Amino acid sequence: MNTPRRLLLLAAPTLLLPPATARASPEAMAAALREFTGGAAVTPGRVAMDISPLVENGNTVPLSVIVDSPMSEADHVSAIAIFNERNPQPHVITAHYSPRSGQALLATHIRLATSQRLLAVAALSDGTFWSDSAQVIVTLAACLEG
Template identity: 55%
Template sequence: MRGMQGPPTSSRRRFLGLAGSTAVIGALPVAITVRPVEATPEMMATAIRAVTGGANVQTGKVKLDIPPLVENGNSVPMTVSVTSPMTPTDYVKSIHVFNEKNPQPNMGNFYLNPRTGRPQISTRVRLADSQKITAIAKLSDGSFWSTTADVVVTLAACTEEVI
């Protein structure tokens, strides 16, 4: 006797159908290709123009601490700091970090306000190859300040292919 439940054959059929399709999908070979490094310095310049709106970017006020030589590009420590009093009328609005050879030229955008305290960010980044890193800070008066650093990478990241 079946009781109050529906016919078990419909649930069983649904289960077997799903299990069979999952087994077929699981048996197919999977090929994953990570996008190759195709970035160029021109792509970095375009990304910088997108952030700055084409405004003049001056050199100074920004300090970029990143090792000049890294053995492995998978995890590179980086700190960007800006000289600013961080008062309600004079503060760093944002810090942007760019690279010239990774697939994504804009590595990070960090937004600050007068209550942030110290205008500094620290993070780790992946570097696809030896390249130039540029950090740009936008101040509350609308001006942009920057610095660059060249980093030599002996073992590149971001270029693996899995097949």
């Protein structure tokens, strides 16, 4: 293969550029929430999110969500989803539940790119959606753009 040197020299700098990464925004979070709920209304309450309001290191942030539900056949949580405003993806995680789960509890660690608002939403078996939100200040960001 006989590729001209000039072409390689012109292409080389573009190969070194990091790919552009998308960032979530309040609008992107709202769109992801609409997709999760199918456009249904989300009511504050029944959901309790536990996350520190001040996070020193955004690389590993403990987060837990518990939903007030009897977890019976007639009344149970079918899913819990976490959304954020400023990470690369607005929809962080969805965990699915059934009455056999016993308790609607989600405990995990997430990365936070910067200070932002988080939203936990529970989908209940009756078709309703309940939520809790938290504002988190991050002093050392994660998920940095290149």
